[in-house]
Amino acid sequence: MSSEDDEAEGGSGVPEQLALIRETVRRADVPRAKPRTWRGAALAKELPVARVLVDKGVLHLDRYFDYAVPEEMDADAQPGVRVRVRFGAGKHHVRGGRREGGGLIGGFIVERLAESDYSGPLAALAQVVSPEPVLGPELLSLSRAVADRYAGSLADVIQLAVPPRNAKAEAKPSPEPSPPPPPPEPGTWTRYPRGPGFLAALAAGESPRAVWNALPGPYWADELARAVAATLASDRGALVVVPDGRTAARVDAALTERLGAGRHALLTAEAGPQKRYRQWLAVRRGAVRAVVGTRAAMFAPVRQLGLVVIWDDGDGSHSEQQAPQPHARDVTLLRAAREHCAFLLGAHSCTVEAAQLVESGWALSIAADRDTVRTAAPLVRTVGDGDLARDEAARAARLPSLAWQAVREGLRSGPVLVQVPRRGYAPRLACERCREPARCRHCSGPLEAPDARQLHCGWCGRGEHAWHCPACGGFRLRAQIVGARRTAEELGRAFPAVAVRTSGREQVLDTVPGSPALVVSTPGAEPVAEGGYAAALLLDGWAMLGRADLRSGEEALRRWIGAAALVRDQAAGGTVVIVAEPTLRPVQALVRWDPAGHAVRELAERAELGFPPVSRMAAVTATPGALAEFLAAAELPSDAQILGPVPLPPTEPGRPRRPGGPPPGENWERALVRVPPGSGSALAAALKTAQATRMARGGGAEPVRIRVDPPDIG
Structure with missing residues (x-):
C-alpha cells in the first residue's frame, strides 16, 4: 500500500500503526548520537552517559538506567559513587529515566559510557551525593550473584552491602596502611593435626579450605586471630563473620592482642552509624586489611581478600531478615569461590551444610583426635525418663537428684550454668515409646495436631488417619514443653545462700565472675565465666528436641555444645548434666562430643529423603x-x-x-x-x-x- 493509499484511509487506524512502524525502523537505522546538551547545559565531553543502579528494590525494575552526565559533574560522577536522579512512573518513563518530572531517588553509578543503547533523549543526573566511590566492581559482581541466588533484586542486596553514608566519617581521612605482620606461631593450633599446616599455607599465600571443629574452652578466639595474622603476613586481607556482638568483641580483643591496635576493623551495630561507616571506609580504601563483624560484614570490601571465616554458621543470626534474606554462610562461600581465597568454617558444633562441604571434598576437616577431645571436654552425664520415673524428688521438682548433686558440688569451686529453653518452643510429635519423630509417609515432613485435631503433615498438608511408628510399631504420640521460669525459681529456693544471675531476652550478660553463683540462661545467651564454669545443667531437653523443624536435633546439639564448651575440662572437675532421653542421637553425640559424626549421619538421612542441603x-x-x-x-x-x-x-x-x-x-x-x-x-x-x-x-x-x-x- 502506498503512502497516498494510507492517507486515503486515515480513519481506519491502520495508517497510523504503519507510520509508527516506519518511524521505528527509520530511527533504528540512524546511528545513535552521543548526548551533547541537557536543557541548554553542556554535557561531559568524554563518556557523557552514566549507567545507574537506581535504589528501587522491585523485581520488574531490576536493571540499570542510563542518564546524561552534566559537564560540571564530570569529575565527580565516577563509577561507584552515590548519585540522585529523577525517577518515577508515568508516560514519559523511558530507558534512560524520565524526560521530565519524577521524584528524586538515590542510586549508584556502575559505569560511564560513550553512548546509550536508548535512542531518545536522556534525563541528566540530578546530583552527585559524594565523590567517594563506595560500590566497586567486585562488590557489585558479588551482590548480583547473591541477588540471583536468592531470587531478589540487586538494589536490595546493595542496601545490605553498602552502609548508609555519614558525611563526617567520610570527610575524615583513613590511616596509612600498616606493613604485613610476621607469620604467627601455631600456638594452640598444634592440638589439631592439620592446624599448623593450615596456618603455614595461609602465610605462604595459598588458599586452603577447611571446616574446623573447635575444641571446647577459651582458645578459639586466639586461634582465629592467628589465622588472620597468618593471612596478613602474606600481604592479603582477611574477613571474619560472627553471629553477634558479644562474639565479635571476643574476636576483636584477640585480634588486638595478636596484631596490635588499629590493625583491624570491627563492624557491628553497637559501634553506631558514624564509627561503623568510618571503619567500613578504612576497609574500602585499603587502610585496614582485616575485618571482624556480624552478619552485614559478609559484604565488607576487603582489598586482596585472602581468607574468609564464618564462625558458628548454625546460629540463626547469620540469616538476614531483610530481602532477599541471604545467609552469611552462602555469601562467604560465594566470596571464597569468586575471589579464589581461603575459607574457614569454624564452630564448636557442626551443621549439615558444613558436613556436606567435607563429604564433597570441597573442604578438608580440621579436628582434634579423640584423646585430645576427651582431655579438653567436660564429663557429660545424662538423666533420662527412666531415671526421672524412679526419682520421687525429680517428679515433684522436675530436677533429678543427679542434677542437685552436680550443682552442689560445682558451687564449691565456682559458678554453675543452668540452661533452660526459652518460651515459644513448639513441640514436635514423636513416638511415646522410642521417641522417633512422627513423619509424613508421603514427603517425610513433620506431623502436627493443632488444637488436638486430626494429624496432618506440616509440609504437604496431607492428613494421617492411622499413624504408627516405623521404628518400633508404637501408635501413641508424645509432645512435651516444660516452663523455664519455674525451674529457675526452684533452683533459687533450693540454694538460698547463693547468688542467682539470669541472662536472657531482657538482659544478656557478657561475663560473670568466677565466684560461686547460679547463672540461669536461655540458649545462646550464656555468659562467659572467668576460669570456666564448674558445672552446667542442660534442662528440659525435650522442649528443644520437640520443635517441629527439620533442624531440631542439629539445633539442640549446637545449643548444648555451646553451653558445655564454657565448662572446665574433665581434669579440672567440669561436669555437664543433661536431662534428656540418653538413647536419642543428639544426646549421644553430646556424650561422645562428636558433632561432626552427628552431622554426617543427618546428611545421609537427608540425602535419602531429598531434604536440604542435598536438595x-x-x-x-x-x-x-x-x-x-x-x-x-x-x-x-x-x-x-x-x-x-x-x-x-x-x-x-x-x-x-x-x-x-x-x-x-x-x-x-x-x-x-x-x-x-x-x-x-x-x-x-x-x-x-x-x-x-x-x-x-x-x-x-x-x-x-x-x-x-x-x-x-x-
Whole structure:
C-alpha cells in the first residue's frame, strides 16, 4: 500500500500503526548520537552517559538506567559513587529515566559510557551525593550473584552491602596502611593435626579450605586471630563473620592482642552509624586489611581478600531478615569461590551444610583426635525418663537428684550454668515409646495436631488417619514443653545462700565472675565465666528436641555444645548434666562430643529423603488465591516438586509477626518448592521471573513472599 493509499484511509487506524512502524525502523537505522546538551547545559565531553543502579528494590525494575552526565559533574560522577536522579512512573518513563518530572531517588553509578543503547533523549543526573566511590566492581559482581541466588533484586542486596553514608566519617581521612605482620606461631593450633599446616599455607599465600571443629574452652578466639595474622603476613586481607556482638568483641580483643591496635576493623551495630561507616571506609580504601563483624560484614570490601571465616554458621543470626534474606554462610562461600581465597568454617558444633562441604571434598576437616577431645571436654552425664520415673524428688521438682548433686558440688569451686529453653518452643510429635519423630509417609515432613485435631503433615498438608511408628510399631504420640521460669525459681529456693544471675531476652550478660553463683540462661545467651564454669545443667531437653523443624536435633546439639564448651575440662572437675532421653542421637553425640559424626549421619538421612542441603528448596507464602495464581503462572523447572500448600498459624493481634508469617488477622498459606541438585539456579530464576511479571502487571495488591533456602521449613 502506498503512502497516498494510507492517507486515503486515515480513519481506519491502520495508517497510523504503519507510520509508527516506519518511524521505528527509520530511527533504528540512524546511528545513535552521543548526548551533547541537557536543557541548554553542556554535557561531559568524554563518556557523557552514566549507567545507574537506581535504589528501587522491585523485581520488574531490576536493571540499570542510563542518564546524561552534566559537564560540571564530570569529575565527580565516577563509577561507584552515590548519585540522585529523577525517577518515577508515568508516560514519559523511558530507558534512560524520565524526560521530565519524577521524584528524586538515590542510586549508584556502575559505569560511564560513550553512548546509550536508548535512542531518545536522556534525563541528566540530578546530583552527585559524594565523590567517594563506595560500590566497586567486585562488590557489585558479588551482590548480583547473591541477588540471583536468592531470587531478589540487586538494589536490595546493595542496601545490605553498602552502609548508609555519614558525611563526617567520610570527610575524615583513613590511616596509612600498616606493613604485613610476621607469620604467627601455631600456638594452640598444634592440638589439631592439620592446624599448623593450615596456618603455614595461609602465610605462604595459598588458599586452603577447611571446616574446623573447635575444641571446647577459651582458645578459639586466639586461634582465629592467628589465622588472620597468618593471612596478613602474606600481604592479603582477611574477613571474619560472627553471629553477634558479644562474639565479635571476643574476636576483636584477640585480634588486638595478636596484631596490635588499629590493625583491624570491627563492624557491628553497637559501634553506631558514624564509627561503623568510618571503619567500613578504612576497609574500602585499603587502610585496614582485616575485618571482624556480624552478619552485614559478609559484604565488607576487603582489598586482596585472602581468607574468609564464618564462625558458628548454625546460629540463626547469620540469616538476614531483610530481602532477599541471604545467609552469611552462602555469601562467604560465594566470596571464597569468586575471589579464589581461603575459607574457614569454624564452630564448636557442626551443621549439615558444613558436613556436606567435607563429604564433597570441597573442604578438608580440621579436628582434634579423640584423646585430645576427651582431655579438653567436660564429663557429660545424662538423666533420662527412666531415671526421672524412679526419682520421687525429680517428679515433684522436675530436677533429678543427679542434677542437685552436680550443682552442689560445682558451687564449691565456682559458678554453675543452668540452661533452660526459652518460651515459644513448639513441640514436635514423636513416638511415646522410642521417641522417633512422627513423619509424613508421603514427603517425610513433620506431623502436627493443632488444637488436638486430626494429624496432618506440616509440609504437604496431607492428613494421617492411622499413624504408627516405623521404628518400633508404637501408635501413641508424645509432645512435651516444660516452663523455664519455674525451674529457675526452684533452683533459687533450693540454694538460698547463693547468688542467682539470669541472662536472657531482657538482659544478656557478657561475663560473670568466677565466684560461686547460679547463672540461669536461655540458649545462646550464656555468659562467659572467668576460669570456666564448674558445672552446667542442660534442662528440659525435650522442649528443644520437640520443635517441629527439620533442624531440631542439629539445633539442640549446637545449643548444648555451646553451653558445655564454657565448662572446665574433665581434669579440672567440669561436669555437664543433661536431662534428656540418653538413647536419642543428639544426646549421644553430646556424650561422645562428636558433632561432626552427628552431622554426617543427618546428611545421609537427608540425602535419602531429598531434604536440604542435598536438595534446594524455596518457600512461597501468600493468601490462598494469590499463592495458587502464582504457582500456576511460574514456569518452574520440570523436576520441581511442590509440597503443600498448608495453612500458616495466624499471627495474634498485638504480637510481633514471625519472619515470613502472615500479617495479624490474615490467613496465609505456604508451599514448599523442592528441586534436586543442579536445578537450584533454575528454580531461583523461575521464581524471580514470575514475581517480576506479576508486579509489572500490577499484581502487588496481595503480596507473595519468596524465600530461597529457608532456614526453618518446619
